[in-house]
Amino acid sequence: EDQVTQSPEALRLQEGESSSLNCSYTVSGLRGLFWYRQDPGKGPEFLFTLYSAGEEKEKERLKATLTKKESFLHITAPKPEDSATYLCAVQARTGANNLFFGTGTRLTVIP
Amino acid sequence: DSGVTQTPKHLITATGQRVTLRCSPRSGDLSVYWYQQSLDQGLQFLIQYYNGEERAKGNILERFSAQQFPDLHSELNLSSLELGDSALYFCASSGTGVNTGELFFGEGSRLTVL
Numbered sequence: 001e002d003q004v005t006q007s008p009e010a011l012r013l014q015e016g017e018s019s020s021l022n023c024s025y026t027v028s029g030l031r032g033l034f035w036y037r038q039d040p041g042k043g044p045e046f047l048f049t050l051y052s053a054g055e056e057k058e059k060e061r062l063k064a065t066l067t068k069k070e071s072f073l074h075i076t077a078p079k080p081e082d083s084a085t086y087l088c089a090v091q092a093r094t095g096a097n098n099l100f101f102g103t104g105t106r107l108t109v110i111p
Numbered sequence: 112d113s114g115v116t117q118t119p120k121h122l123i124t125a126t127g128q129r130v131t132l133r134c135s136p137r138s139g140d141l142s143v144y145w146y147q148q149s150l151d152q153g154l155q156f157l158i159q160y161y162n163g164e165e166r167a168k169g170n171i172l173e174r175f176s177a178q179q180f181p182d183l184h185s186e187l188n189l190s191s192l193e194l195g196d197s198a199l200y201f202c203a204s205s206g207t208g209v210n211t212g213e214l215f216f217g218e219g220s221r222l223t224v225l
Contacts, residue, residue, distance in 0.1 A: 031212070032212045041218075041219075042218055043113065043201050043203070044214075045216070046213050046214065049212055049213060087153070089154075097159070097167070097205070097212065098144060098167050098169065099214065101153045101154040101155075101156075102153060103152070104153060
């Protein structure tokens with residue numbers, strides 16, 4: 001059964017304090033691993049897709065990396081506007097295209 | 112703005128009632144997904160439609176049903192509502208091709224069952 005575990009559940013950072021969020025996954029053949037950002041009361045917003053171990057993607061202060069068992073979302077010198085819940089999801093190679101989501105990491109960046 | 116429209120944004124109803132949530136996907140997207148998000152759980156996949164046909168089913172209760180119409184909009188019907196059905200219901204759409212995991216989510220319909 002597909003499984004996604006995100007840690008920590010919540011993270012408070014001072015502005016400028018870099019850190020990483022973890023996503024451990026188990027899937028029967030990975031088609032893709034996805035990171036989304038969700039602001040309170042809003043729908044998730046797509047950030048990155050990673051397809052194979054060793055792959056990295058960057059966008060502004062965020063960098064996502066992938067190994068065979070986990071993915072990291074590195075946040076460099078975060079700003080208060082980076083505060084959100086970050087969701088990780090996997091898509092299996094077989095079967096339908098639906099994504100299986102983790103429960104997310106709630107990030108708060110304090111000015 | 113993701114281009115996905117969901118109505119209503121908020122809905123308050125009583126146990127035992129039936130409600131219908133509506134979703135208009137992004138222009139040109141053929142796939143529509145429904146997800147449920149409650150406080151104690153993450154996003155739970157309910158069901159997917161592709162160009163009017165059911166493509167995949169997740170943990171969708173028998174009291175829930177969905178359909179996708181010829182104009183590609185979709186409706187999620189929830190019946191015999193229980194307190195535990197209170198949640199945010201999201202619709203998402205995606206295009207075809209390689210990036211089928213890049214979902215565009217609506218802002219959700221918040222259902223409160225009293």
